[in-house]
Amino acid sequence: MEEIDPDSIDNAIKAISEPRRRAILKLVAHQELPAGRIAEHFEVTRPAISQHLQVLKEAGLVIERREGTKRLYRARHEGLAPLRQFLDEMWAESLDFARRIAEGERGLSDHRAEAG
Template sequence: MDDESTDEALRAIAEPRRRAILRLVAHQELPAGRIAEHFDVTRPAVSQHLQVLKDAGLLIERREGTKRLYRARHEGLAPLRQFLDEMWAESLDFARRIAEGERGLSDRQSEAG
């Protein structure tokens, strides 16, 4: 996932209703009407949220007759998770170096021990 795609995915999940939609369809496929029942907004507003999630690669739409069924696209979430995991690992490494510095340990001493 390139930086632009990562940014688009982060913008998509920044909105609480979109995160809630992803939770709803994480393990089941639901029609748009059933998704809309969970929110206090109009169906067109829910449709816009679904479109943003689809455009970000986080949602799959499947048509069955006149119904549109939605489910989370787990492959779309994997690169976002990798980005967050890398950020977390870097933060933990930074915290470790600070803690070791406060104890008077060098990187060489911590590797030997």
């Protein structure tokens, strides 16, 4: 398995830790939208949305494409790959740890039954 870049994980976590950025990411997950259309979904200023988009771009989670004077945004799904890999590894390790505990407890109770 490929080594995970800790900085890309940290940047992704920081970017999606803000609820509006998560909502923006959902909006552009399956469609490309201009910043103005994205801003229509929120009760904040367009400059605030632009700042959120910039954070998502810097974290590698959103791609910006220019079409004339428009800036169009869409999710960059591969940007979440390091975070997903990190979480998958943690999940697998947690399941393995839980399995070892369960097997240990079962071995302990089996041993008690034999001793009794």
